[in-house]
Amino acid sequence: MAKKVVKLEGLCCANCASKIEVAVQKLDGVTQATLSFMTQRLVIEASDEAVDRVLEKAREITAKIEPEAEFRVVR
Numbered sequence: 838m839a840k841k842v843v844k845l846e847g848l849c850c851a852n853c854a855s856k857i858e859v860a861v862q863k864l865d866g867v868t869q870a871t872l873s874f875m876t877q878r879l880v881i882e883a884s885d886e887a888v889d890r891v892l893e894k895a896r897e898i899t900a901k902i903e904p905e906a907e908f909r910v911v912r
Contacts, residue, residue: 838868839888842912843879845872845899853903860898864891878911 851874858872866887883891
């Protein structure tokens with residue numbers, strides 16, 4: 838199991854954060870995803886073999902819902 842932390846700089850509303858969190862939670866290989874609007878951090882737990890694909894899909898989801906937010910993997 839891999840755990841990744843993503844900083845979403847410029848996330849502008851809690852509603853968008855919720856939409857991103859729900860969409861990432863639904864991705865194949867994700868066991869848990871939580872997004873804190875206050876800290877602008879998305880924490881993703883996914884299977885080792887799916888983590889790269891999940892991060893790319895999470896980046897696409899973020900760009901679609903919140904195009905101004907910068908998606909940066911910090912851990």
